[in-house]
Amino acid sequence: MGRSTRAREVAISSDKASSWVYCEEFVPEDDVLLRARERAGQLGCTPVTAGTGAALSVLAATAGARAVVEVGTGAGVSSLYLLRGMPEDGVLTTIDLEVEHQRAAKDAFTEAGLRPARTRTISGRALDVLPRLTDGVYDLVFVDADKESAAAYVEQAVRLLRPGGVLAVSGALWHDRVADPARRDETTTAVRELGRTVRADERLLPALLPTGDGLLVAVKR
Numbered sequence: 001m002g003r004s005t006r007a008r009e010v011a012i013s014s015d016k017a018s019s020w021v022y023c024e025e026f027v028p029e030d031d032v033l034l035r036a037r038e039r040a041g042q043l044g045c046t047p048v049t050a051g052t053g054a055a056l057s058v059l060a061a062t063a064g065a066r067a068v069v070e071v072g073t074g075a076g077v078s079s080l081y082l083l084r085g086m087p088e089d090g091v092l093t094t095i096d097l098e099v100e101h102q103r104a105a106k107d108a109f110t111e112a113g114l115r116p117a118r119t120r121t122i123s124g125r126a127l128d129v130l131p132r133l134t135d136g137v138y139d140l141v142f143v144d145a146d147k148e149s150a151a152a153y154v155e156q157a158v159r160l161l162r163p164g165g166v167l168a169v170s171g172a173l174w175h176d177r178v179a180d181p182a183r184r185d186e187t188t189t190a191v192r193e194l195g196r197t198v199r200a201d202e203r204l205l206p207a208l209l210p211t212g213d214g215l216l217v218a219v220k221r
């Protein structure tokens with residue numbers, strides 16, 4: 001049996017929707033995360049799901065990530081998850097063009113009792129900021145901003161990561177449109193193309209996780 005046939009058989013022989021919800025709720029969120037999520041809602045910026053957040057914590061912990069870059073701070077939900085997986089002396093550099101979003105994220109960091117030295121918030125367009133960061137010294141780069149520039153962020157991420165460092169990109173299934181070839185709108189096409197590019201990149205070892213809205217992960221060889 002071919003691999004794709006086998007994957008389809010598994011998909012139709014079990015209730016994937018309820019399994020997905022079960023996975024998303026598997027690690028419950030505490031009050032700090034719930035309040036950060038509430039601020040995100042008030043600002044109209046969509047945070048990562050609980051399942052994606054838990055996966056980010058695990059990735060950060062597995063990589064022993066002391067130096068992490070996040071593209072798209074939002075109200076700080078994913079930042080909190082990344083920081084929870086990092087060691088006590090780890091520093092998160094997080095970039096967003098919306099000062100108001102970063103203000104909300106800073107409230108979340110304070111509420112979480114994080115020392116100010118644990119976070120470096122940079123406001124600006126990611127494509128202006130990323131080229132100023134040092135080559136090959138970061139353990140993990142998480143991309144969660146505008147999809148149209150995601151390919152450029154990934155190219156920067158590969159430059160920033162040390163060998164063995166981890167790349168993670170949210171929204172890789174883009175509202176379940178990416179897997180449907182009939183969906184050809186601009187954003188869906190860009191996200192689908194990004195998946196192909198990462199998969200074909202010999203510098204990277206990729207996997208596409210169905211958590212949240214799809215989490216594309218890769219290790220830099």
Ligand SMILES: C[S@@+](CC[C@H](N)C(=O)[O-])C[C@H]1O[C@@H](n2cnc3c(N)ncnc32)[C@H](O)[C@@H]1O
Nearest residue numbers: 047048072073074077078096097125126144145
């Ligand atoms: C989906 S939200 C991030 C959510 C956040 N990662 C979380 O889980 O809490 C996307 C963020 O990317 C920021 N953004 C969009 N385009 C950007 C750009 N060109 N440069 C930097 N930040 C950008 C938005 O202001 C927004 O805060």
